[in-house]
Amino acid sequence: MTGPSSHAVFDGHNDTLLRLIEKVTNDAVGDFIGGDGLGHIDLPRAIRGGLRGAIFACYSPSPRHGAGFSGSMSGTRYDLPLPPPLDPEAARGYVIRMISLMLRIERASAGAVKICRTAGEIRETMARGALAAVLHIEGAEAIDPELRMLDVLHAAGLRSLGPVWSRPTVFGHGVPFRFPSGPDIGPGLTPAGKALVARCNELRILLDLSHLNAAGFDDVARLSNAPLVATHSNAHAVCPHARNLTDAQLDAIRASGGLVGLNFATAFLRPDGQMDEATGVDVMLRHLDHLIAVAGEDHVGLGSDFDGAEVPQAIGDAAGLPVLVRAMRDHGYGEALLAKICSGNWLRVLERTLGG
Template sequence: MAESFPVAVFDGHNDTLLRLIEKMTNDPVADFIRGDGLGHIDLPRARKGGLAGGFFACFSPSPRSGSGFADGMSGASYDVPLPPRLDEAVARRYVARMISLLARIERHSEGALRVCRSGREVRAAIAEGVFAVLLHIEGAEAIDPELAMLDVLHAAGLRSLGPVWSRPTIFGEGVPFRFPATPDIGGGLTEAGKALVKRCNELGILVDLSHLNAAGFDDVASLTDAPLVATHSNAHALCPHARNLTDAQLAAIGASKGMVGLNFATAFLREDGQMDRRTPLETMLRHLDHLVEKAGEDCVGLGSDFDGAEIPQEIRDVAGLPHLVAAMRAHGYGEPLIRKICLENWLGVIDRTLKD
């Protein structure tokens, strides 16, 4: 794969597993392996775009009511009501379905895709031209207060975990989808949340800060012995959305030798906070410039949010990643920095966080 495209990409976040199970087709495994042309990611388009692998999220959606969630993210300002806490049993069913789907995709891919459990395994897969997947859970609702399920999930391959997806959990509070707003909204981690972070450190599970509020971010920073990582977040200084990171948070990530992955979601890129596919690539480059300036060039990567967000039409889907790389070159980024942002920085933080 890397030979057909000179810059291999490792991506910090996608919601492809949820897209596949929600399609309600007879064979989502074949849809991914052979390519269904829907959504943002399948294996043929990943190869075309140079995607060497990434974090695949298990996300448990709340029951839908009324208009779609993204419909509320419009107007000069907005504050989208968050769903209530999700029942643990419901979340477990979703997580089990998505992990099962990923296992079946791996089994039927004939060696083209591999679920990895360490940095060494990720590097080996990419070197072999095998699509490297790290299992992530976005929102820890499926995990009990005693953390027994965390051990089960780790044994199943879990290597990255976000304690919250914006809506509250027993572990803490997330940031709402509010614009304009700072991430300094609500309380931090609960005692159960603090225990979760410590146990993730012991197991070598990456703790994702992307949907945590400022207090939760600070709690993780004070507790963890691992790098601080926000897999899919942008610069608050350029887009004052509650989901984005302040300069102080970016500096903390850099000081910990952590990572921030540029989120392609247009509402977190644009100065006006709108979901608008007409967002130019230059807007993404301004965020990359800022992230590199505040966190450091060794601590910035890509965290697309493919299959979970409205992304710029110039990219369209994973096959459009070369357009972003070309824009980086035209913007003046040298090849060493491009390789860092696209691949090497993620491999470095994975090495520093996961345990063999």
């Protein structure tokens, strides 16, 4: 439980729903609520770690690629081939299964988990010690170019969306898993992608810039009237990975009143780009220092990528979040800054974006 020496956490990204639907023994609802001890997040570990709010991603994996590329991020240089565009019908199947799972978790949780559609609902849910869940799609393959499915998903509770997960979609192009590399790779948003930005603004759906390439980032910055948000990205100046943000992108996030969420994935943390759980919390602090110096202390939060990547062993899972909070405090971050990074900045940006 959180107390005077701790802070409630809002986390900008996890892949827990994919982990749950891929389990061989599938009592996913009971496993999440009761705690299966697998992966990074279930309800008991969230409670122990002070995790009171999170953006839950619906990510549709490519055939034969599983949930990610963690085991391939090694060597002094790498450039992992991206899978081809995903079949929209397959993507819709995954998204429907994951949203259905979260709806069933909410119903079975007796109020301990709530799918939130406004910032006011998030604040109220976190304040009473329950888990506020925001539904997100990572990679918009499930959405048709005419955006009809977007209306349906919004009605089901969708409030956050990433136009791409690295592989190309009808909306735009992502960055590869390449090290060392910058994000200036390929063309920007397609006409359908530009229409998607406008419709998300109308529906007050957060647009996630993580995984989007530099040209696409710039297109969103030019077209969107909402704060620019990269839910789970790090500082390119510390780790020169294509997935990380340049100082110019951090400047744009600051200017828009947006936010970047620190990604715990070790390949995006380590200066050598390696996915290795034997990574110290000190490198996370190096990223936070840089993100704060460039984007500003009002524009930095957490975006763990729990259940989607290897994270530092010292943290381990959601129950280990107080390790990072203590490290930030020991590093010299005051309580006011800790409150901003842990949840305050996220709540401010979500209020501007979602309303309520």
